[in-house]
Amino acid sequence: MSGTVRVLPLGGVGEIGKNMTVVEYDGRIVVVDCGLRFPTAEMMGIDLVLPDFTYLRENVDAIDAIIITHGHEDHLGSLPWVIRDLGEDKIPVVYGGQLTVAMARSKLDEHKLRDVNLEVLPIGDVVEAGPFTLERVHLTHSIPDASGVAIGTPLGTVFFTGDYKFDQTPVIGAPADMSRLAELGREGVLLLCGDSTNADRPGISDSESIVGPHLDRVFGRCDGRIVVTCFASNIHRVQQVVHAAEKHGRKVALVGRSMRKNVNIGRSLGHIDIPEGMLVPPREIDQWADDKIVVISTGSQGEPLSALRRMAYRDHPQVELKEGDTVVFSATPIPGNERAVNETIDRLYHIGCSVVTARDAPIHASGHGYAEEVKMMINLTRPKYVMPVHGDFKRMLIHGELAQAVGVPRSHVFRSENGTPLEITAEGAKFGTPEHSGMIFVDGVDIGDVSDVALRDRRMLSADGIFIIVATISEEDGSSVVPPEVIARGVPFLEGNDQFTDDLREAVEDSLDAAAEQQITEVDVLQNHLHDDLAQFIYDRLKRRPMVLPVVVEV
Structure with a gap:
């Protein structure tokens, strides 16, 4: 059998959150999940973090379908931004379970994206999408309608577990469809992309x-x-x-x-x-x-x-x-x-x-299977290759070791990174050339690459505040015309310290005099000169590095 199955994670590998994976064959694409994650404390002012889907933008005409495993934010949350960026008319169909589709429709409505083709794919039904077949397999998780996704290709089936556990007494609905998993195993699973979240926890998760x-x-x-x-x-x-x-x-x-x-x-x-x-x-x-x-x-x-x-x-x-x-x-x-x-x-x-909390009483049960359930999934599906996903690198490593423990050869376990595709042919499997991947920040309602400089400035402002220095100079010789104005916001220990403010004004005057002697009259150069002098003066006096923003006005 000729052809190559290419599995490219754009998010959710080496991290917990923003799950998104591209499956390719013969130049066509199916996307599994469109998730997000929430910002860390260092990401000042950032509301959400999305996977960088530049690869999808560059190959949008090749997308035959998006399929969502379940309705959690780390699997569904970025869908509105992806659809808005790629275009409602560019995505032929988005599949999911009944609850998942209802949640997706609600999110898209909030973004005024009402023309997206959302379709419920019932458990057990098989649909075609380009060269692929798509089937949802019922699994149990901490939300109804959770499922694995079996993607049929001419080379074999790629199975994504999504988030799962083998809960034999779920609160709502039936236990996981272990018989269908076993059937897939007998039919032959080419690649298993499995949840690694609790691979490091021994035993079986609580019901x-x-x-x-x-x-x-x-x-x-x-x-x-x-x-x-x-x-x-x-x-x-x-x-x-x-x-x-x-x-x-x-x-x-x-x-x-x-x-x-x-x-x-x-x-x-x-x-x-x-x-x-x-x-x-x-x-x-x-x-x-x-x-x-x-x-x-x-x-x-x-x-x-x-x-x-x-x-x-x-x-x-x-x-x-x-x-x-x-x-x-x-x-x-x-x-x-x-x-x-x-x-x-x-x-x-x-x-x-x-x-x-859950430390005080068993008032929470994880929705992710423990080590024995990870091994059970591998034993049921009997994959030729295993690629751990949905976990940090430690948990993915342990997932790979569990796969080896139940008989998967070490050479058939692939621990990937976001942006690194796994390419499978009839001859074998190997990693391909990395593609562009990373993070997209949502800041308010806009998305984009909020640069490291912007985040660094926000951290500086939050820690040490800002000084705004307004200096009015003569257009002719650069000398100070009126006393400089000093505005401070968020600078610790400054309240009531009038002496420091007076000294800072004198430092501004001294810097302007020095610049005038050097015949520095260009505003941009003068502002840089002021910044360097004042930043050093402030650090010497306060032992802090607030942001210093000089504003030079010529009259």
């Missing part, structure tokens, strides 16, 4: 069904208000909180736009059942006795603008936390978010709240 009874016990110990925070897309967890609230005679308020939106979508599709009259709007929370209300909120990852974070900092317009409230974290921090979560928890303790 989602264990969480409900433990939430019930936690609720039984609480006399005051209860705030439960979890992922807005974790509809299973919301259902369990609703059951526990109903048992203890409490009403439920949903706080956070994404929480309300996802619960409404889940209710309309029958994935969640909330008794009539049980929901109360957030503005009515204070009208109920403390022991009669449960708040389900976003913010389990300490996101800066999330509902819980704003509550912790006394900045939420509808919910003011107080001593005696109990906050239940029914989620664990995504790697990289630990600091933000710990800061939020500490603020909650400062208010006087009790805090319950």
Whole structure:
């Protein structure tokens, strides 16, 4: 069989988040997932981080379909930006499960992208997309409608697990379709691209069904208000909180736009059942006795603008936390978010709240399989080649070792990087020439490459503030005409230090005099001269490096 299957990860490899992979054959493309991730603390002012999809822009006419494994942000979140950039008419079809498509439609509507062809691909159905066949295989995760994706090519099947665990007692729906996985294995899987998130955790993950009874016990110990925070897309967890609230005679308020939106979508599709009259709007929370209300909120990852974070900092317009409230974290921090979560928890303790986390009680079950489940997936699908994805390099390495432990030759395990394609032919598999990849930042509503300089400037401003120096000079000889104006913002320890400000004005005068002696009259050169002199003066006096912005005005 001639031809080459090319699998190119643009995101989600060597990291947890922004999953996006390109599968190519005979010059045609199918894209699996369009995810994003949230910025780290160093990315000042950045709202979202997307995979760099320049490769898709350059090859947009070759795209036959996009298929989404499930509705989590790290697999679906960048779809509106990708569609807007590539063009609504350039993507023939976007496939997903029923809930996934509903979530995608909601996101696209927010961006006024209403002409995208979104189609539900039922489990077990097979559709053609150029030289490929596409099939969704039912798997269990922390959101309904999660699935693996089997992409048929003339050389064999490429199987993407998406996020999965082998939960034998899921809260909603059936267990994973292990029989279909085994059938794919018998038919022959060419390449397995498997979830590595919990490959480093031994054994088997807890079932989602264990969480409900433990939430019930936690609720039984609480006399005051209860705030439960979890992922807005974790509809299973919301259902369990609703059951526990109903048992203890409490009403439920949903706080956070994404929480309300996802619960409404889940209710309309029958994935969640909330008794009539049980929901109360957030503005009515204070009208109920403390022991009669449960708040389900976003913010389990300490996101800066999330509902819980704003509550912790006394900045939420509808919910003011107080001593005696109990906050239940029914989620664990995504790697990289630990600091933000710990800061939020500490603020909650400062208010006087009790805090319950997964360390205190089994109130969370991961949606990602542990080591034995990773091995089970490999044993069921029996792939010729394995490419670990969806994990940092440590977890991907462990995933590769698990594959070798169950019989996959070491030479058939490929640990890739974003932008490095795996090329498979009838003769074998090898890495190809790297393609352009990286990150695209969303800053407000615009996307683009926010340069390292911009981020460095933002970090400098946040740490040491800024001095703006306005100097008015004579156009004829460059001498100072009026006393310079000094404006300081965010500079630590400056308040009340009038002597320093006076000394800084003198330093400006001295620098201008020196420049005049050297006959420096060009404004750009003079501003650079001022910047260097004043930056050194400020550091010598304050031992800090605020941003210095000289403004020279000629009269």
